[in-house]
Amino acid sequence: MSYTEFCDAGSSVFLTIRQTAWLLGVSESRVSWAIRVGLLRAVRRRSRVAIPVADVQRVLAGGDVR
Template identity: 50%
Template sequence: MQKKMPNAGGPAFYSPAEAAWLLGIDLNSIHRAIRVGELRAVRRRSRLVIPAAELRRALGGGAR
């Protein structure tokens, strides 16, 4: 028997390309936002990724 878990199944991190698609902006704009500090990104296994909470903040949903 499985328990229902709210918010389960969503990714914890997004690639810059996925974030650009979700935000509806150009990939270069994502990299620029990361570089100037408007969007937080972290390194995971040598890949640059954007935390899901940061992407929710950028979309105006706030972090949960």
């Protein structure tokens, strides 16, 4: 699934830490750090950490996790 398909799906779509890292071009540990410090929101879905696409879009539009 491409970034465009994620965006078109709306805010009810969630990404894994690995997918988020790939889209943002950062390491998985950097995504985990961004979650811990509150730069990215994460929720538990089926006992896994998931990041809403809307948060990833916000970061891509101008936020920074680097």
